[in-house]
Amino acid sequence: MSTNERRKKEIKEMKQEIIEAAVQLFLSDGYENVSMRKIAKKIQYSPTAIYNYFASKEEILKQLLMNGYSIFLNSLKEGVAKSEEDALSRLKASLNAYIHFGLSHPDYYRLIFIENLHLLQKIIIDEDDRTKGFQLLTELVAEAMNEGVLKKNEVQLVSQSLWASLHGITALLITFPDFGWSDFDGLIRFQVEAMIKGVS
Amino acid sequence: MSTNERRKKEIKEMKQEIIEAAVQLFLSDGYENVSMRKIAKKIQYSPTAIYNYFASKEEILKQLLMNGYSIFLNSLKEGVAKSEEDALSRLKASLNAYIHFGLSHPDYYRLIFIENLHLLQKIIIDEDDRTKGFQLLTELVAEAMNEGVLKKNEVQLVSQSLWASLHGITALLITFPDFGWSDFDGLIRFQVEAMIKGVS
Amino acid sequence: MSTNERRKKEIKEMKQEIIEAAVQLFLSDGYENVSMRKIAKKIQYSPTAIYNYFASKEEILKQLLMNGYSIFLNSLKEGVAKSEEDALSRLKASLNAYIHFGLSHPDYYRLIFIENLHLLQKIIIDEDDRTKGFQLLTELVAEAMNEGVLKKNEVQLVSQSLWASLHGITALLITFPDFGWSDFDGLIRFQVEAMIKGVS
Amino acid sequence: MSTNERRKKEIKEMKQEIIEAAVQLFLSDGYENVSMRKIAKKIQYSPTAIYNYFASKEEILKQLLMNGYSIFLNSLKEGVAKSEEDALSRLKASLNAYIHFGLSHPDYYRLIFIENLHLLQKIIIDEDDRTKGFQLLTELVAEAMNEGVLKKNEVQLVSQSLWASLHGITALLITFPDFGWSDFDGLIRFQVEAMIKGVS
DNA sequence: CATGAATGAGTGTTCATTCAT
DNA sequence: TATGAATGAACACTCATTCAT
Incomplete structure (x- = not known):
């Protein structure tokens, strides 16, 4: 490894x-309350050191968001890829992958889907990145309808409804982890089945 | 009215x-960006005047939350009260009332169900207040099962699933109002029907 | 004195x-190096206390400039008023008053006539305030020409030349107080005489 | 050229x-706003590279000042050299050269004659360098007196008065370029004539 | 010779809050 | 009850400079 490579790494x-x-x-502190100072303290550096790597606080958050999008999309794709059988299985796999992403990366999920609003007014992210996940879902829904395993209906409408239910279970579990949920896994399974049944 | 009563009012x-x-x-500004100064300016008082009514900024938010809970509960109850016929209608009415509350009071909805986490670390709210709404839903679900219009199942499980789907549609519409939703009202109707069908 | 008046004072x-x-x-430190903190320290207050009296650093400087203009104009007027005899005396009186203002208030003189440039790009001051002093000079020159004690010539040209020489002696004495000036007062007298003679 | 010489160059x-x-x-930015970073950026080097050539920001300014003095002196000398006829012509030539230097190098003029004060508190410059220009003026004045084209008088006094008037016109034109000057060149000519007449 | 990494001091400003009146 | 004065802490960010490489 050359010095250059070393440095780059x-x-x-x-x-x-x-x-x-x-x-x-x-x-832990909420987006607005994260300051450069706090970040610096956490990694045991001076606040100014950070500016050697990121031009501004916004730049950090931008990168952070892009990381999140990337992980999100990969999670979905991987989930779908694993079950290549029929369209319905693939659709279910994507639903489970979505929820699983949220529970595995609650911080990113919050960033992308929960606290999003005020961030995005300032930070412009490639719009495609944000909607690619939804597009994947839409494709799987269309596929399932074409194969006859899902009632023919407006693809957009159904996809949006499914997204909503997905977001609901994910967001609630993340936001209120201490609510008396009746068996995490069972609830998720039930929710996914209910979603499919609801739009069948 | 006595002077005392007058003052109280x-x-x-x-x-x-x-x-x-x-x-x-x-x-308008986002929760974290609301300062005592801004509140005071808005009501044309000095920042210090507020301290005569609330001990701290936190206290305001506490009260504000309680107001929100109150409105939330009343909205649900009113929604249900209007349709006193059969259990299923009452259940559906409550679902619609929930969503309607969220869209009518997006600020309160966010406060109670979306941005909740960080507040609750500091502000201890009577837990009952937060869950009364869910209890109402649970009761309606149980009722519907008893009347046979909903498949007998674990009441808690079903209620939680329904809440999740409710939260999903409400939160998404609030958080991403500019996403290309296919007809707001149509989507909501579809979602409610799918939810019922899903747990039937 | 009412409480209100007291407070105002x-x-x-x-x-x-x-x-x-x-x-x-x-x-002492140069305009750009004066910070709110330094000001605060000097008057033994916290930096934030200043913000109760001035909305910003710029606001302080604005006020400061306006003070300077005010003193400057008054100095000129007073100087002229004292010698109400003939036009030439009045003109000479104004020249002496100008220099005297500069030496009595070197700080303000610098602010207004020496370091002006970069300040005024940001702080917009009523243009009239800045030029009133020059207008007064112009009037006195015109008067002197009319009375025949000054050679008829372009009033603007002569006034500007006089201003230049006034500024020169004033600015140099302020900027280089330790230069080996041959007798302060003598030099000033000589300069004023030379100026008059030069444009006669 | 040896390697050593090459390097030196x-x-x-x-x-x-x-x-x-x-x-x-x-x-362009004003003296106080020039930072090492900005200088480095302008010449496409890293900020630290500069420290190989100058020990500090102050050192740069010192050198910069000395450059200015050098150009100033040369300008004066060249101006005088061109008109070698009589003493009065030579004196006038020096006056014009002074003003011309200021208008051709407003940045250096400011540095040397206008903003001088605060710099000099920290940067100690060989005093001779600063006063050589004035000495030249003094010599020309003495010469003119000796040749009888200028009234015999205290050489120092007259020279200082002349310098003042020179500085005045130069500084004003630099500091307030947008003031409604009545014809730049005409004003300068008038001023020089008035100066000579004033001390004749 | 040149550089990236790092830092402590400093910038103007906002904030929640306390206190005397 | 209401307010103006005041403050310490914090904010994002820039600066001149040092150091190891």
């Missing part, structure tokens, strides 16, 4: 370290 | 004025 | 105190 | 590049 690592700290703080 | 009015200003600012 | 005093500190610091 | 070139960038920035 270190930069990446440092950037990652910063982002990870930012994500964690975001989760 | 004035205090209430002032408190209400403060809270209303806070809610509006919360809606 | 205190506010004025505090404002004055702030401005005086600012002027002094400006003189 | 490269160092000089780099130093010159830095100084030129600094001068330009000083002119």
Whole structure:
């Protein structure tokens, strides 16, 4: 590994370290309350050091969001890829993958789907990135309708309804983890079945 | 009315004025960006005056939350009361009332169900208040099962699933109002029908 | 004196105190290096206290400039008023008053006539205020020409030349007080005489 | 050219590049707002690279000042050299050269004669350098007196008065370029004539 | 010779809050 | 009850400079 490569890797690592700290703080303190100082303290650096890696606080959040989108999309795709059988299985797999992403990365899920609003007024993200996940869902729904395993209906309408139910279970579990949920896994299974049945 | 009573009423009015200003600012500026100064400016008082009515910023938010719960519960109850026929109608009415509350009071809905987490770490709210709405839903579900219009099943499980789907559609519409939703009302109707069908 | 009047006066005093500190610091540290913190330290207040009296740093400087203009104009007028005899005396009196203002208020003189440039790009001051002094000079020159004690010539040209020579002696004495000037007062007298002779 | 000599030249070139960038920035952004970062950016080097050529920001400014003095003196000398006839012509030539220097190098003029004060508190410059220009003027004045074209008088007094008037016209034109000056060139000619007449 | 990393001090400003009146 | 004055902490960010490489 050349010195150059070494350095490059270190930069990446440092950037990652910063982002990870930012994500964690975001989760615990709320987006607006994460300050450069706090991030710096968490990684044991001076506040100014961060500016060697990110031009501004906004830049950190931008990168952080893009990370989230990337993980989100990959999670969905991987989930679908694993079950290549029939259209319905693939659709179910995507629904489960969505929920699973949320529960595995609650911080990113919040960032992307829950606290989104005020962020996006300032930070312009490639719109495609945000909707690619939904597009994937739409395709799977259309596929399932074509194969006759889902009642023919307006694809958009059905997809949006499914997204809504997905978001509901994911967001609630993340936001109120201490609510007396009757068996996490059972609830999720039930919800997915109910969703499919509801639009069948 | 005694002087004492009179004063009490004035205090209430002032408190209400403060809270209303806070809610509006919360809606327009985002929760974290609402400051005592801004609230005070909005109601044309000095920042310090507010401290005569609320001990701290937190106290305002607490009261504000309680107001929200109150409106939420009343909305649900009113929705149900209007349709006193059969259990299924009553259940559907409650589902619609829930969504309607969210869309009519997006600020309160966000406060109670979306941005909840960080607030609750500091502000301890009577847990009952938060769950009364869910209890109402549970009762209606049980009722519907008893009347045979809903498949007998674990009441808790079904109720939680329904809440999730309710929250999903409501939160998404609030958080992403500019997403290309296919006909707001149509989507809501579809979602409610799918929810019922899903758990039937 | 009513409480109100008392308070008003205190506010004025505090404002004055702030401005005086600012002027002094400006003189010793240079305009760009005067910070709110330094001003605050000088008057033994917290940096934030200043914001109760001035909305911003710019606001302080604006006020400070306006003070300077006011003193400048008054100095000129007073100087002229004292010698009401003939036009030439009045003109000479104004020239002496100009220099005297500069030497009595070197800080303000610098602010208005020396370091002006970058300030005024941001702070917009009523243009009239800046040029009233020059207008007064112009009037006195015209008067002197009319009375025949000054050679008829372009009033603007002569006035501008006189202003230049006035500024030169004033600015040099302020900027280089330790240069080996041959007798301050003698030099000033000589300069004024030379100026008059030069345009006669 | 030996390697050593070569290196020396490269160092000089780099130093010159830095100084030129600094001068330009000083002119456009104002002296206090020129930072090492900005200088480095302008010449496409890293901020730290500069420290190989100048020990500090102050050092740059010192060199910059010395450059200015050098140009100033040369300008004066050249101006005088061109008109070698009689003493009065030579004196006038020097006056015009002074003003011309100021208008051709407003940035240097400001540095040397206008904003001088605060710099000099920190940067100690060989006093001779600063006063050589004035000495030249003094010599020309003495010469003119000796030749009888200027009234015999205290050489110092007359020279200082002349310098003042020179500085006045130059500084005003630089500091207030947008003031409604009645024909730049005409004003300068008038001023020089008035100055000579004033001390004749 | 040149650079990226890092830092402590400093910038103007906002904030929630306390206190005397 | 209401307010103006005041403050310490915090904010994002810039700066001149040092150091190891």
